[in-house]
Amino acid sequence: MYMLVNCSNCGTALQLPPGASSIRCAICQAITPIHVAEPRHMAPPPGPINPPSPYSQTQHHGLFAPPSPYSHAPPGPPPNPHGRKKAVIIGISYKFSRHELKGCINDAKCMKYLLTNRFHFPESSIVMLTEEETDPYRIPTLYNIRMAMHWLVQGCQPGDSLVFHYSGHGSQQRDYHGEEVDGHNETLCPVDFETQGMIVDDEINATIVRPIPPGVKLHAIIDACHSGTALDLPFLCRMNRSGQYVWEDHRPQSGNWKGASGGEVISFSGCDDNQTSADTSALSKITSTGAMTFCFIQAIDQGQGTTYGSILNSMRNTIRSVGSSGPNFGGGMPAVATSLMNMLITGGNGGGRLTQEPQLTACETFDVYAKPFFL
Numbered sequence: 001m002y003m004l005v006n007c008s009n010c011g012t013a014l015q016l017p018p019g020a021s022s023i024r025c026a027i028c029q030a031i032t033p034i035h036v037a038e039p040r041h042m043a044p045p046p047g048p049i050n051p052p053s054p055y056s057q058t059q060h061h062g063l064f065a066p067p068s069p070y071s072h073a074p075p076g077p078p079p080n081p082h083g084r085k086k087a088v089i090i091g092i093s094y095k096f097s098r099h100e101l102k103g104c105i106n107d108a109k110c111m112k113y114l115l116t117n118r119f120h121f122p123e124s125s126i127v128m129l130t131e132e133e134t135d136p137y138r139i140p141t142l143y144n145i146r147m148a149m150h151w152l153v154q155g156c157q158p159g160d161s162l163v164f165h166y167s168g169h170g171s172q173q174r175d176y177h178g179e180e181v182d183g184h185n186e187t188l189c190p191v192d193f194e195t196q197g198m199i200v201d202d203e204i205n206a207t208i209v210r211p212i213p214p215g216v217k218l219h220a221i222i223d224a225c226h227s228g229t230a231l232d233l234p235f236l237c238r239m240n241r242s243g244q245y246v247w248e249d250h251r252p253q254s255g256n257w258k259g260a261s262g263g264e265v266i267s268f269s270g271c272d273d274n275q276t277s278a279d280t281s282a283l284s285k286i287t288s289t290g291a292m293t294f295c296f297i298q299a300i301d302q303g304q305g306t307t308y309g310s311i312l313n314s315m316r317n318t319i320r321s322v323g324s325s326g327p328n329f330g331g332g333m334p335a336v337a338t339s340l341m342n343m344l345i346t347g348g349n350g351g352g353r354l355t356q357e358p359q360l361t362a363c364e365t366f367d368v369y370a371k372p373f374f375l
Contacts, residue, residue, distance in 0.1 A: 006032075007025040007030055007032050008030055008031075008032040008033075009025065009030030009032075020246075020247055020367055021033065022246055023246060023247055023248070023249060024238055024246045024247070024248045024249075025248070025249070026236070026248045026249060026250050031246060084159055084160055084161065085115075085119070085120070085121045085122065085125055085160070085161050085162075085163075085375070086121075086125045086126075086152055086156075086160065086161075086162050086163075087112075087115055087121055087125065087126045087127070087152075087162070087163035087164070087165070088126075088127045088129070088148045088149065088151070088152045088163070088164050088165070089108045089111050089112055089115075089126060089127070089128050089129070089163075089165045090108065090129045090130070090140050090145060090148070090165065090166045090167065090168065091104040091105040091106070091107050091108025091109070091128075091129070091130045091140070091167045091168065092104050092105075092129075092130070092131065092140045092167070092168035092169070092189070092190070092191050093105050093130075093131055094168070094169065094191060095131055099169060099189075101168065101169070103167070103290050103293075104130075104167040104168050104223075104290060105130045105131070105132060107165075107167035107223055107290045107293040107294075108128060108129075108130050108165070108167060110293065110294075110297055111165045111167075111221070111293065111297070112126055112128060114297050114300065114301075115163060115375070118300065118301075119161075119374075119375040121163070121375075127148050127151065127152075129144055129145060129148055131191060139191065140168070140190055140191050141190050141191055141192045141196065142190040142192055142193065142196040142197060142198075142199065143196075144190075145188075145190050145199060146199070146207070149164070149204070149207045149208050150207060152164060152208060153207070153208050153211045153212065153218075156211075156212070156213065156216045156263075157213075157215070157216070158213070158214060158215025158216060159215055159216075160215075160216045160217070161216075161217050161219075161375050162208075162212075162216065162217065162218040162219070163218075163219050163220075163221070163375060164208055164218065164219070164220045164221070165220075165221045165222075165223075165293075166188055166220075166221070166222050166223065166224060167223040167224070167290045167293055168188065168189060168223075168224055169188075169189035169193075169224060169225065170186065170187060170188055170189065170222070170224030170225040170226045170227045170230065171186075171187045171189055171198060171225065171226060172184040172185065172186055172187060172226050172273070173185045173187055173198065173200060177254070184226075184273070185200045185201050185202060186200075186201040186226050186227060186228070186229055186230045186232075186273060187199060187200050187201065187226075188204070188222075188224060188230065189224075201229065201230050201231065201232045202232060204230065204231055204232070205231055205232040205233075205258055208220075208231075208265075209231055209232070209233065209258070209259070209260055209265050209363060210257070210258075210259070210260060210261060211260075211261060212260035212261060212262070212263030212264070212265055213260075213261050213262050213263050214261075214262035214263055215262075215263065216263040216264070217263065217264045217265075217266075218260075218263065218264070218265045218266075219266055219267070219268075219375060220265070220266070220267035220268070220269075221267075221268050221269075221292075221293065221296060222267060222268070222269040222270065223269075223270045223290035223291075223292040223293045224269075224270060225270070225271065225275070225276040226271070226273050226274070226275070226276070227269035227270050227271060227273075227359075228269050228271060228272040228273040228274075228275070228359040228361070229250060229269075229273055229359075229361060230267070230269055231265065231267045231361065232250075232258045233250070233258060233259070233265060233267060233361040233362055233363045234249065234250055234251045234258050234259050234362075234363055235247045235248065235249065235250065235361060235362050235363070235364070236248045236250050236359060236360075236361045237312065237359070237360040237361070237362075237368075237369060239312065239313075239316070239357075239360075241320075243313055245309075245369060247367065250361075258363070259363035259364075260363050264363070264364055265362065265363040265364075266308065266360070266361070266362045266363075266364075266368055267360070267361045267362070268292070268296060268311070268312070268315070268358060268359070268360055269292070269358065269359045269360075269361070270290065270291065270292030270293075270356055270358060270359075271292070271356035271357055271358065271359065272356075272357055272359055275355070275356050275357060276356065291319055291322075291356065292315065292319075292356070292358055295314065295315040295318045295319055295358065296311065296315055296358075298314070298318065299311045299314035299315055299318075302314075305373050306372060306373065307369070307370055307371060307372055307373055308360060308368050308369055308370075308371055308373050309360075309369040309370055310373075311373060312358060312359075312360045312369075315358040316357060316358055319356060319357070319358065
């Protein structure tokens with residue numbers, strides 16, 4: 001059963017994770033202790049929800065006819081659609097454009113290294129989308145990213161572990177449907193976003209979140225600006241600098257269901273919706289990487305990845321230690337590269353002050369903060 005409580009300040013109905021002692025309202029920011037709330041119950045949605053077409057609200061130069069998501073997967077030896085571990089890894093450099101980033105393809109390579117060597121994902125079950133790929137269907141265009149997202153969740157069965165990693169530009173668009181607290185949808189920017197458009201969080205949620213059935217787990221790692229709620233998941237873990245946290249209810253007031261169809265979806269993102277994520281060499285001391293991807297991998301590599309909360313704390317502490325030391329990083333991170341980062345051999349772009357705050361969101365109705373982490 002899903003428990004609803006009314007915000008003690010504005011009266012908004014908030015969905016409460018069982019066992020939580022309080023919840024913050026994303027609208028007025030008031031914290032409602034459980035003992036002053038008047039709980040009421042709402043039954044979970046009856047079975048899987050069939051969302052409207054994720055493309056129905058996104059226009060690309062007047063064209064509304066997307067490719068069939070199941071007519072083909074990225075070519076080459078396709079991963080077993082019923083495999084236990086599948087991943088889509090996207091790194092976009094926007095090379096030769098005014099939007100160029102230095103570290104995103106490095107992020108993609110490091111994430112693949114992590115998944116194959118630490119978590120034993122078969123290489124044949126990982127779809128890599130970067131501009132370095134020679135296969136035209138592996139270039140991170142809007143079309144190919146959409147196909148990869150559909151492929152990731154297609155045929156998933158209980159026991160499967162899915163990973164979606166994105167490193168590239170993120171942005172925001174005006175929300176005209178009244179579903180976002182801040183009035184903006186979060187977006188991911190394919191390599192051809194200037195001509196084909198962006199991928200909106202509503203579409204991401206409809207494609208890789210809502211179809212997840214019972215027994216299947218999806219982890220998303222989104223290293224992009226404005227990425228806090230990039231998957232539109234119902235709960236956001238709002239943490240202060242002391243490590244104290246409270247779960248915010250981010251369900252849209254329209255009542256539309258943004259969770260999975262019984263499965264488990266958890267997302268780490270590089271920053272809050274109103275923040276930007278850094279592309280920097282200040283962390284690895286070797287080359288440019290996304291600050292969030294580096295900190296995520298480092299937390300696991302250094303034994304701090306036991307729970308979702310320990311990963312989030314480690315990521316934030318690493319970024320805060322660099323950000324507080326200023327441009328020269330004199331008192332920040334030690335010049336150390338983890339074993340996973342030693343694989344990087346290309347040059348970097350210098351450092352800068354880091355102010356981003358990695359975020360944790362989830363679709364489950366229980367507190368995942370203390371839950372053991374595994375892929």
